[in-house]
């Protein structure tokens with residue numbers, strides 16, 4: 001069993017950061033920023049969901065994992081919120097209104113959906129971030145601004161560390177495969193839909209940006225690269241849709257121990 005280390009972080013985000021956080025790739029940069037914007041709404045929802053499930057757990061070790069999962073997620077969204085505040089100062093006036101729709105959605109889910117639905121949503125998200133973590137560790141964070149790379153590398157490392165928790169809680173409390181698949185797919189459609197719409201808005205809010213990056217020809221060239229990156233996620237994501245999927249069988253990627261040591265050393269406090 002891997003360890004789930006709670007690291008209290010204080011990452012540095014320079015005020016003058018360019019929102020094109022991946023060199024020469026505005027579309028991917030904005031998609032990643034939109035993903036970051038989502039997290040201060042989504043991750044508190046995961047924490048609420050897990051807290052609601054806690055009384056139903058009869059395995060004390062899973063209860064301890066759940067507490068560590070919540071503590072890690074609590075750190076994640078706080079660091080992303082600091083980064084997001086900086087991005088909002090860069091001239092995207094509609095972001096606040098778009099984020100407000102997430103706030104409404106996630107509070108509605110907590111209020112109106114049954115616990116089993118919220119647990120399946122949580123696992124749909126966690127299966128996806130585990131896949132993202134694996135691809136990112138295999139491919140690295142080429143061309144990414146160092147502050148953004150630090151944020152995502154630390155976050156995805158911890159997503160990998162706690163990859164079994166939402167799955168185990170779902171299996172323990174619900175354990176219905178077709179339901180996990182159905183709601184998990186909805187979760188991925190819901191959160192990636194936000195990222196797609198928001199990143200498109202960000203691109204369109206600055207018509208000069210596209211020109212600076214090679215006009216329509218540049219965009220077409222980059223779309224091939226984007227598609228290839230997306231396709232590389234598929235071998236990690238598709239198995240999560242099968243009835244025999246379990247995150248317990250996913251081995252620790254190479255180089256992860258070095259990352260764990262790095263972020264242990266950078267943390268203000270670890271528990």
Ligand SMILES: [Fe+2]
Pocket residue numbers: 043072073076077155159
């Ligand atoms: Fe997280």
Ligand SMILES: [Fe+2]
Pocket residue numbers: 073126129159162
């Ligand atoms: Fe997570």
